Amino acid sequence: MLRAAASLAAAVALISGCSGGAHDWAQPHPSPAPVGTLGAGFTDPSAPPSPEGTITPSPGSWDGVRAPEDYRVVLLTAGDDAPTTALVKGVRDWAESEKIDLRTIAAGADPVPDITRAMTMKPDLIVSAGNTLIDPLAVVTANHLAQQFLVVGAEVAEPTGNVTSVDWSGASFRGEGLGMSSTYDPASFTADRCAAAIRAGVAAVLNNLTGIVVWLR
Template identity: 45%
Template sequence: MTPSPKSWSSVTVPAGYTVALLSTDDSMAARHLTDAVKAWARTTGVHLTLVPAHDPRNYLASIEKAIEVHADLVVSAGDPLADPLALVTASWPDQKFLLLGAELAEPTFNVTAAVWKGTTARGGGSGAGNAWKHDPATFTVERARRALDAGVAAVLRGYAGFVVQVD
């Protein structure tokens, strides 16, 4: 879905909302996504738990740690975690997931993606993709923040399982 610009601005995050943030921080794009989520959490009063995922051999263990936080929402920053998340999200139907700057090739009803032109990942190993050309320059804190706002609004309004595209 492509929401109208700023249509998500009227959505208020409920008091006590919690987020677990999975982040690789291994690229400038991932750092911008992480910075956007941290700033959003400060602004909205969301309780944020950072779950580092720096070692690809331990991605599944990091995802498990994020799920064990029992947060209202698990947010994944960028595409490195897309394939590992595709392996586990269907096994956790009560956990909501938001992929920021990436999407799954076969998402389940509990997985929402927030993307923009310049994000191409649908899980690097899946062979799937979209027509956009990957452009790391599009991964700005401002764009990530817009996508995060729109993605969280979709989750809160009951549109989990969708791909939300923003400019």
């Protein structure tokens, strides 16, 4: 009996895929608020970014902001190329270090049902990693404005207010037939860059700086 109970508990833990513990996302959950404050140079408080605008924060100006513990995040990923793999590792490392409640969905050939499945989980944030997700996200996100999305290492060409992107020279894939940026460089997806991308992007979302591109120097 004890062995069976242990096996069942292990199976539940595997399905939940949480970094911050196996919590039931169906339970009431307060709206997330940032822990800490943005540093000088993240943005100009007197001139908030316009919709679809771009900000270029000072390096490290996001370091003072953390997500609240048990922040609910779905990592939506597609592809096993080196840049996507680096982004996924960066997100998972961040989630582990910050005790984020992270669950992962690997999208299939048609990502739209997987994006929909991620939304039905009602996370605080859906993080996208992988260029093949960009066009499907452009289709879905505009119709679900209450759900926040963060795209790391790429951009939705015409984001609505619920889609924030983090990009840099060497990334910036935009989809919609625009092709790969002429400056695209897989080697630019370093561990440090990917770590900065998820932290800067989450800091922006938690501070309601959404629907913009956060451009890393």
